[in-house]
Amino acid sequence: MIDIEKQPSNSYSKAYRWFVITGILVVLLVVFLAFNFYDALSKNQLEARKQFLNRQVELAAKDIQNHFGVTYDDLVFFVNNLEPWTYQVENEQMAFEGRARRVFNNHRNLLDTIVVEFPDQVVSFHFDQRNNFVKNSFTNLDEAVQNKDAYIKFENPVKKVKILAAINIERFLGDQLGNYYLGINSEKLLFFNGQLFGVFEYMPTKGYKIQQEVFNTIQKDIEIGLKGNYQGFLTNEPESREFEALIFQYPFTLYPLNDKFSVVFVQDRQSITSGIFSTYAYLLVGLMFLLVVVILILYRFIKNAQESNRVLMQNSDKITSLFRQQSLLLQESKGFIYFQNADRKMTNVSSEVKKILGYDETEFIDGFKSFIDPKDDQILDTVIQKAIENKEESFSLEFNFLRKSGEWLRVRVFEKLFFDDKGVFTGNVGICTDIQDRFLADQELFKSNNRLVSVLRSLPDIIFIYNNEGMFLDYYVQDESLLISSASESIGKNIKEVLPEPLSLEIMEGFERVKKTGKLVTIEFEAISQSGKKIFETRLFKLDDERVISIARDITGQKLWEKGLQEAMEAAELANKAKSEFLANMSHEIRTPMNGLLGIIGLMEKTNLDVQQQEFLQVIKDSGQSLSVIINDILDYSKIEAGMMKLDVSKFHFKNEIEKILKIFNGLVQEKRIRLRYTFGPLMPEYVQLDRTKLGQILFNLIGNAVKFTPEEGEISIHITGELFMETNVILYFTIIDSGIGIPADKINSLTQPFVQADGSTTREYKGTGLGLAISEKLIELMGGELKITSELGKGSVFAFNLYGTVWLEEEHFLSELPDQKLEEFEWGNMAKTYPVDILLVEDNDTNLKFMKMLMKELGYKINIAKNGVEAVSAVRDGKFDLVLMDIQMPKMNGLEATEIIRQMDDEKKNVPIIGLSANAFQEDINNAIAIGMDGYLTKPVQVQEIALTIKKQYEKKAKKEA
Structure with a gap:
């Protein structure tokens, strides 16, 4: 019985000892696994951080390079779209300054100042400390740019415009790196020309040093353009801290700068795994607790485990064989x-x-x-x-x-x-x-490559393929007579060996630009081929990462055609200039005798005439004034056609101005008993800003036509409405409806052509040049509108047009109305007693001289006469005059040259008032005369009242000055 009872006890003791030993081994195994797991976790954490930093430093470098490249491309596009005449056209000037502001807003963190050089002006733009967009104008580039080395130049040699851009590279780099968050215990650094800078509040800060041996390796990698990661000690002098760090750098370039740049990200190595330890300790305690529970459970199921191990051992060979097969299947x-x-x-x-x-x-x-x-x-x-x-x-x-x-x-x-x-x-x-x-x-790719080769071989262009060092690899050439040398002899040689200088240098320069930027480069050059001198256009671009391709085309014929076209354009411009000069000369030649004719009429009106003589004189006067209107119409249309007509924008009371224009027709309307009505829409602004003179000219022509072609006791209705948009802008709509004779449908489209009338016969009832509508339509288009004509024969016509303007919101008492255009009425006969002045008349035309002598005699003045500019300068130098009436076109020396010489005299004689008298009626002629130094300008034919009023005003100025 004892032995029988001891046997279970011994069996239990053996099982217990086995279980204890097994438990100890399991604990040791768990500790071993825990240590290895911690080690693996740490390494995994470290590796994950390395991959993160490696990816972030590459993204940061490429982001900086891309942002800088976008700025460079925008500035290139900006300079290529500039026009040299930008500041000669007001609307173009505003558009240009808007584009400059957009460029600044898009690249505010990089740009400090932009200086734009036009042929006749230099302007600069920058933001001041109050964030105001500031524009400055300069007379030359040196005045605008103090240190040219601090600017990047962008030039358009064809249009002769240039842009200099001052950049703040430190701010730009700091701002860009500020977008990246690396976590705690990390540093964002910049390598810039051999020095390290840290980023603090988006601005670079000195005081960072890397272990010298590691720094030398980093510097060497950056010099040859290699990215890399390293491990070494970093000293942070601003915080007096030194630590072992993981260092990652990625070099980048900022074309066209030649500086060496690299983004450097640094991470404290110890901080990466420090957070794992405490977490892992709690995890290990939990695992130990679970282990105790597992051991207790394991004790109960130990026999089942032993049986399972036995079964596993029996099937291990089969499992191994199946595992090998499964591994092969996974491949x-x-x-x-x-x-x-x-x-x-x-x-x-x-x-x-x-x-x-x-x-x-x-x-x-x-x-x-x-x-x-x-x-x-x-x-x-x-x-x-x-x-x-x-x-x-x-x-x-x-x-x-x-x-x-x-x-x-x-x-x-x-x-x-x-x-x-x-x-x-x-x-x-x-x-x-x-x-x-x-x-x-693969078969389809092979066929595709064969098709591509067939296409390349069939192209008429000259195609060469190179490696990245400029060595010829392959070619596709149809006509070798276009080559400088045989294509087969070029294979294996460098571009510099095959092409002569300086052509080879130009091609290599474009080749390097393609490699750096990856963009297509087009080069145009001349070369002596086997068939003679040719002009080629070559396009260079990257075929892949290892090869560059060039496609050249013979454009000799195209260039010859372009040259012929250019010569034809120049000939057309010369012809247009000759036409303008002819019109100016004709204006002068016609206005000169008209001046004498109308001037004499003005004098004759003051003589004793009977009724019949007064009627004859009035006919002559009306005919002369009609001829003057015709001349003005022809000159206006020629200016519009030549593109010389410009807008002169001013602010005025809109309704008052319209009513002034309508009052001009009051006499004729009453004479024909026409019922003329006009209405203003409900949204009409009180004050507008547009070209008042041209608006008056348009309405004068269109309303004048309506009055002319409306029979007696007819009706004319004028409707004016406005449509506001974008708060301060307005579209003005004008509709002029008459009950006149109407226009045939087939004549309406041709009415706005110059010198065309609905009735072109020599027996027509209504006379005129046929320029009024043509001028009106051109002026409407110049002011941004459109003219529409509808009509029904025998019932009347409708002339409708619209104009664009600006609403002026100031109150009325801040604005000035147009002065009365009528000449001041006063008794000018023998006015010399009241307004004594010494007058020098400079005139070469005998007819005008006779008229001026007769006029001055009527006014009571004895005048001195000079017949050209040379005599005028001499007379002013030797005499003393209160007023000079100066003709413009004269032999030996014209009036402008004489005025310029007088204004350069040393004594007080240079200040003598000079009034221009000329038949040149273009506004450009008037502006030119005033700019040179004339005090006024009277256009021939001159009214007697104009000359008398001019003398009176000069006397009053003299008297006021002496007082």
Whole structure:
């Protein structure tokens, strides 16, 4: 009984001792695993941080380079779209300054100042400390730019405009790096020309040092353009801290700057894993607790575990074999596994063979040799035999397998060969993979490459392919007579060896730009080919990362055509200039006798005339004034046609101005008993800003036409409405409706052509030049509107147009109305007694001289006469005059030249008042005369009252000055 009772006790003691030993081993194993797990976790954390920093430093560098490149491209686009005449056109000036502001807003963190040089003006833009956009104007570039080395130049030599951009590279880099957050215990640094800078509040800060040996390695990598990661000690002088760090750098370039840049990110190595330790300690305690629980459970199920281990041991060989097969299957997809013995007979195959080839396992094992293409079977036997002889571990081969459906399938086999200890081949295991899709894709790629080559060979262009060093690799040339030397002789040579200087230097410069920027570069050059001198246009661009391609085309014929076109344009411009000069001369020649004619009429009106003589004189006067209107119309249209007409914008009371224009027609309307009505819409602004003179000219022409063609007791209605948009802008709509004779439908479209009238016959009832509508339409288009004409013969016409203006919101008492255009009425006969002045008349035309002498006699003045500019200068120098009446066009020296010389005299005589008298009626002529130094300008034909009023005003100025 004792022995029987002791046996369970001994059995229990052995089990207990086994369990204790097992528990201790398990604890040790857990500790070992915990340590290794902690070590693996730390390494994984460290590796993850490295990958993060490596990715972030690359993103930061590329982001900086891309942002800088966008700024550079925007400035290039800005200078290429500048026009030299920008500041000569008001609207273009505003548009230009708006574009400059947008460029600044888009790149505020990089740009400090932009200086734009036009042919006749230099302007600069910058933001001041109050964030105001400031524009400054300068007379020359040196005045605007103090230190040219601090600017990047962008030039458009064709248009002769230039942009200098001052950049703040430190602010830009600091701002860009400020966008990246690396976490605690990390530093964002910049390598800039051999020095390290840290980023603090988006501004670079000095005081960072890396262990010298590591720093030398970093500097060497940056010099050759390599990114890298390193480990060393970093000293943070601003915080007096030194720590072991992970260092990552990525170099970048800022074209066109030549400085060396690199983004450097630094992470305290110890801080990466410090947070893991405390967390892991709690985890380990939890694991130990779970281990105790597991041991208790394990004790109860120890026998089951022993039985499970026994079963596992029995099946270990089979599991190992299956695991090997499974590992091979994971190497390839869309395939099946097969086994062969030493005689190369198939012993087994996986069930996937049916999915791939359509055969079941037995069919494939029995007849696999017959499913292989005979040509491929011979190659396969040769490869296998060679591999066995050379004791190779494996081999792979591609060939065609016949599917059960009758289609050929491209496969790739990978076989693992087995040898015994003596090196005797014992069999193999293989994987057969379906590569039909890849094979077809490769075939299509091959065909595509062949088609591309065929296309290149058929192109008439000259095509060369180079490596990144500029060595000729390949060519496609149809006509070698266009080459400098044979294409085949260039293969293997460098561009500098094949092309002569300076052409080779120009091509290499473009070649380097393509490599740096990756953008297409176009070069135009002349070369002496085998068939003579030719002009080529060459486009260089990257074919791939390793090659550059050039496509050159012979554009000699195109250039000759462009040259011919340019010469034709220049000839047309000369013809247009000659026409303008002819019109100016004709204006002068016609206005000069008209001055005498109308002037004499003005004098004759003051003589004693009977009624019949007064009627005759009035006919002559009306005819002369009509002729003056015709001349003015012709000159106005010629200015519009030549593009010389410009807008002179001013502010005025809109309704008052319209009513002034309507009052001009009051006499004629009453004479014909016409009912003229006008209305203003409800949204009409009180004050507007636009060209008042041209508005008056348009309305004068259109209302004048309506009055002219409306019969007696007819009706004319004028409707004016406004449409506000964008708060301060207005569209003005004008509609003029008459009950006149109407216009035939086939004549309406031609009415706005110059010198065209609805009735072009010599017997027409209504006379005129036919320029009024043509001028009106051009002026309306110049002011941004459109003229529309509708009419019905015998019932009347409707003339409608619109104009764009600006609403002026100031109150009325801040604005000035137009002065009365009527000349001041006063008694000018023998006015010399009241307004005594000494007058010098400079005039070369005998008719005008006679008229002026007669006029001055009527006014009571004895005048001095000079017949050209030379005599005028001499007379002013030797005499003393209160007023000079100066003709413009004269022999020997014209009036402008004489005025310029007088204004340069040293004494007080240079201040003598000079009034221009000329038949040149263009506004440009008047502005030019005033700019040179004339005090006024009277256009011939001159009214007697104008000359008398001019003398009176000069006397009053003199008297006021002396007082």
